Amino acid sequence: MAVRTLKDLLADGVEGRGVLVRSDLNVPLDGAEITDAGRIIASAPTIKTLVEAGAKVIVTAHLGRPKGEADPTLSLAPVAVRLSEELGRNVQLAGDVVGSDALARAEGLTDGDVLLLKNIRFDPRETSKDDAERAQLAAALVELVGDDGAFVSDGFGVVHRKQASVYDVAKVLPAYAGDLVATEVDVLAKITGDAVEHPYAVVLGGSKVSDKLAVIEALAPKVDTLVIGGGMAFTFIKAQGSPVGDSLLQDDMIDTCKDLLERFGDVIHLPHDIVVADKFAPDASTSIVKTADGFTEGMGLDIGPGSVERFAAVLTGAKTVFWNGPAGVFEFDKFAAGTRGVAEAIVTATAGGAFSVVGGGDSAAAVRALGLADEAFSHISTGGGASLEYLEGKELPGLSVLEVNA
Numbered sequence: 001m002a003v004r005t006l007k008d009l010l011a012d013g014v015e016g017r018g019v020l021v022r023s024d025l026n027v028p029l030d031g032a033e034i035t036d037a038g039r040i041i042a043s044a045p046t047i048k049t050l051v052e053a054g055a056k057v058i059v060t061a062h063l064g065r066p067k068g069e070a071d072p073t074l075s076l077a078p079v080a081v082r083l084s085e086e087l088g089r090n091v092q093l094a095g096d097v098v099g100s101d102a103l104a105r106a107e108g109l110t111d112g113d114v115l116l117l118k119n120i121r122f123d124p125r126e127t128s129k130d131d132a133e134r135a136q137l138a139a140a141l142v143e144l145v146g147d148d149g150a151f152v153s154d155g156f157g158v159v160h161r162k163q164a165s166v167y168d169v170a171k172v173l174p175a176y177a178g179d180l181v182a183t184e185v186d187v188l189a190k191i192t193g194d195a196v197e198h199p200y201a202v203v204l205g206g207s208k209v210s211d212k213l214a215v216i217e218a219l220a221p222k223v224d225t226l227v228i229g230g231g232m233a234f235t236f237i238k239a240q241g242s243p244v245g246d247s248l249l250q251d252d253m254i255d256t257c258k259d260l261l262e263r264f265g266d267v268i269h270l271p272h273d274i275v276v277a278d279k280f281a282p283d284a285s286t287s288i289v290k291t292a293d294g295f296t297e298g299m300g301l302d303i304g305p306g307s308v309e310r311f312a313a314v315l316t317g318a319k320t321v322f323w324n325g326p327a328g329v330f331e332f333d334k335f336a337a338g339t340r341g342v343a344e345a346i347v348t349a350t351a352g353g354a355f356s357v358v359g360g361g362d363s364a365a366a367v368r369a370l371g372l373a374d375e376a377f378s379h380i381s382t383g384g385g386a387s388l389e390y391l392e393g394k395e396l397p398g399l400s401v402l403e404v405n406a
């Protein structure tokens, strides 16, 4: 894929120009406190490079999944503070997304200034399925950087989204891949196609069940082992005929899971025991239930100890491992053992020479929350869903839109 990079933009000249940067600053929060700043830290170098080159930098990003309207719990204010610390300079936070305050602030920027727009998903046009609506928001973003502006796509975690600030804006401004996007793509290319060393294990978990179930179809034929834990597992367990109480469930995909189990049953590994909680809380009462028995009350919040052991056994023997999605609700100590077991098995595999990639905001946060060093893995990716879609070989709108004729 030929894309223009940050180096090309610097060669084109950025001093005094408005540059719109799409970053993925979607960090986990506990109230207004950032619990893992990994994505902010990973996004800072591209912004810093532009600042040092004298650009007027306007950063746009999302936090969570607001429903197209302002949600004070999803304000980027804590992110602006943390990004300021990372850059060593003040980052202004606009009072709106592309409204009069953002426009006035954008016009007032001097060379090297950084402005962060309000959560872009507060504007319903960002995620609209209507091309014209997204194009309208893209046009408003372009107005902020002016006619000689440029666009830098650096939010790797969102390149699989056909959204206004990821895709549409790249069609109307000279567009470049930021350093983070370029690095992520280089690493993932090492574990696609013929480059993959086998046994190749993919571990899936987490809570974005509908997004990620869709990926399995394409990934299953490419891998030797597909370990499924976290909220992902329950639709499969239900498909096997066991009740799963109030666990996360994607009802409309039970038949798909049945079909996947029929075709790829030898590759897919499901937990055979589950930690069931009476409520979604850190002080919940728990019991270990055999998956085959199922449960009608409570919810599964972690894989059980027997599953950890079995999963660890297959993972330690792998030569390539990709992991996205925690095996349980690791944020609560009682449900962190499954994620710890999976993480430690991947660390052991890595120490034994395997190439390992951990992808996703929460998965990366889990690794750090468990006290494991980033260096214990070959690569920690900022994108979970984006990495998965890249690995399945799908065209990612936010990357293909950057392609230029070489």
Ligand SMILES: Nc1ncnc2c1ncn2[C@@H]1O[C@H](COP(=O)(O)OP(=O)(O)O)[C@@H](O)[C@H]1O
Residues within 6 Å of the ligand: 205, 206, 207, 208, 209, 229, 230, 231, 232, 248, 300, 301, 302, 324, 325, 326, 327, 328, 329, 330, 331, 359, 360, 361, 362, 363, 364, 383, 384, 385
């Ligand atoms: N059994 C489960 N039930 C509900 N939520 C779960 C379960 N297992 C894991 N999770 C949650 O999944 C979230 C992460 O999911 P996801 O966003 O898909 O991962 P990532 O950000 O790494 O891509 C975590 O906040 C974790 O608490």
Ligand SMILES: O=C(OP(=O)(O)O)[C@H](O)COP(=O)(O)O
Residues within 6 Å of the ligand: 024, 026, 064, 065, 157, 158, 161, 208, 359, 360, 361, 362, 382, 383, 384, 385, 386
């Ligand atoms: O957290 C993200 O993705 P991930 O959980 O797949 O790593 C990205 O910020 C994308 O968010 P989205 O899945 O709400 O589009």
